[in-house]
Amino acid sequence: MTGPTAGGSAAPSEKPYVRRLCWPYLSAQALHYLLFALRAQQFRSRRPMLGDAHRPVFGVPGRSVALTVDDGPHPEWTPRMLELLDRHRVRATFFLIGARVREHxxxxxRIREAGHAIGNHSMSHPQPFAALPPARLRAEIADAQGWIGDAVGAAPRLFRAPGGNWSPAVLRAGADLGLAPVDWTVNPSDWRSPGVARITRRLSRSRPGHVLLCHDGGGDRSQTVEALETVLPRLLDRGLRFVVPGADR
Structure with missing residues (x-):
């Protein structure tokens, strides 16, 4: 997904697609698969990609991890997630859907008052997000920004594209609103409800620098909550601390 830098080659320790994203030449489907490969590379790497003007955040610095929670707020699962996080004194980042904020x-x-960070996850979560017409794409982000800001009293500073579907237009639209793009490193596919054991196993493999993806909306998230009951103390016992991705951008 990246290529050689201008006037030179990619560093030997990095795969070529990590250095510069070749967005303009790729279809939404091709981007999907290349981003999947990039996340897999970042999962193995000990040099997390902290993002820049052209690339989303795929990692966090130091002996830290970031827990991100998508697709809420939900009247059943969000309160349960908040109670769990409070018990373990873990700070997470919730990427909220504007239409659900409008309803709740x-x-x-409550998320904001509990001390968690809040990000923009579009107004209605359309997919593939990068394939939307530019005007619709910008409206999705801007409308969510307005509803979330009105609800919590502060505009979000972070943005995650629905499905992690990035493109130059998506990055520009977010940047125009002052938003830092945030992706993820560890995906347990909890939205599929694959079973508590699988979610637990995948999240427990997290290392310093990783951004963890979970969900509190879009369906029954009981497996996610149960898995995190095990995962959070396990990661804390390993000396990892939980931070907000992209907070220093």
């Missing part, structure tokens, strides 16, 4: 503004405020 009190839950969005």
């Amino acid at each position: 503004p009190d839950l969005a405020r």
Whole structure:
């Protein structure tokens, strides 16, 4: 997904696609598969990609990890997630869908009041996001920004594209609104409800620098909550601390 830098070659320790994203020449489907490969490379790497003007955040610095929670707020699973995080004193980043904030503004405020970071996850979560017409794409981000900001009293500073579907237009639209793009490194596919054991096993493999993807919306998230009951103390016992991805950008 990246290529050689201008006037030279990619560093030997990095795969060529990591150095510069070749967005303009790729279809939405090709981007999907190349981003999948990049996340797999980042999972193995000990040099997390912290993002820049052209690339999303795929990692965090130091002996830290970031827990991110997508697709809420949800009237059943968001409160349970908040209670779990409070018990373990873990700070997470919730990427909220604007339409769900419109339905449950009190839950969005509760997330904020509990000390968690809040990000923009579009207004209605359309997919493939990068294939939307430019005007629709910008409206999805801007409308969510407005609803979330009104609900919690502060505009989000982070953005995650639905499905992690990035493109130059997506990055520009977010940047125009002052948003830092955040992706992930560890994906347990909890949205598929693959079983508590599988979610637990995948998340427990997290290392310093990883960004963990979980969900509190879009379906029954009981498996996610149960898995995190095991995973959070396990990661804390390994000396990892939980931070907000992209907070220093």
